[in-house]
Amino acid sequence: MNNDTGDKKLLNKLSAELDRLDAQYDDIPAPSLPAMQQFLAAEAIRRRRQSRRELLLFWLAALFLLSIVLAVLGFAPAVYWVLQAVIPLAALGGLAAVRIRRRLEERDQ
């Protein structure tokens, strides 16, 4: 019962202080409509350029990798099959490491 009253008091105080914090930023205006439109238009152009560049890079990298794979398959088939096994294993290991690191970070926090 006492704990409940304490919790309620704390939550009321927290809400009141957050309202006070909000009020500190009441006078900050939102960007004007033309400014927002300009920002979005510039961002749309930047994104289009970036995705074109990324697509080009993707095709270049894909062509490069494909030519290497075909060359290895033609000249050293054993190396090709070893790589086929090692690469997925390395990817899975990497994913597991990221997952473990995130869990540890969350536990730390």
Added chain:
Amino acid sequence: MSEGTLELIRQAQQGDLSALAGLLREHYNFLFKYLIKATMDPSLAEELAQDTVVRAMEKIGSYNGTSAFSSWLITIATRLYIDRKRRWKREADWLRQERGTAAIRWRFESRNMEWSEVLDALSRLPLPQRISVLLKHYYGYSYEEIGSIMEVPPGTVKSRVSAGLQQLRKELKEDE
């Protein structure tokens, strides 16, 4: 959601950039104020608000209207903030947090208002606890909704809220 907002959403989803600009402008102050409270750092809040606007522009087609538009923006902003924090080194993160809180404290003091020990304690909570407490007890979201915003199970949210409140209680008692 008002009919006007729904209409703006429909137009924005059809590629109307000025409808999208109007929609985002309408929600900008709400988003910025949420980010101030979540980050306790005005300059970071501004950066994240801009990033959220850009991400919302990219994803507007996938907004399905099951939650309020403001909740959708909160989800995007929260995930961007969590992602960004993950990339920061711990020391830089601490320094940035200190600078952010100092900026807010300065704003209070420059208007001859007393700085709040509750806000100070809130700014020291770890990020997952601070956001969970804020969304639960200030914005009134359910544990399930917060779980979906932060991409964790509702049980985890519940324990973060409880740990956050316990920490706040402890710090405020120590200050008394």
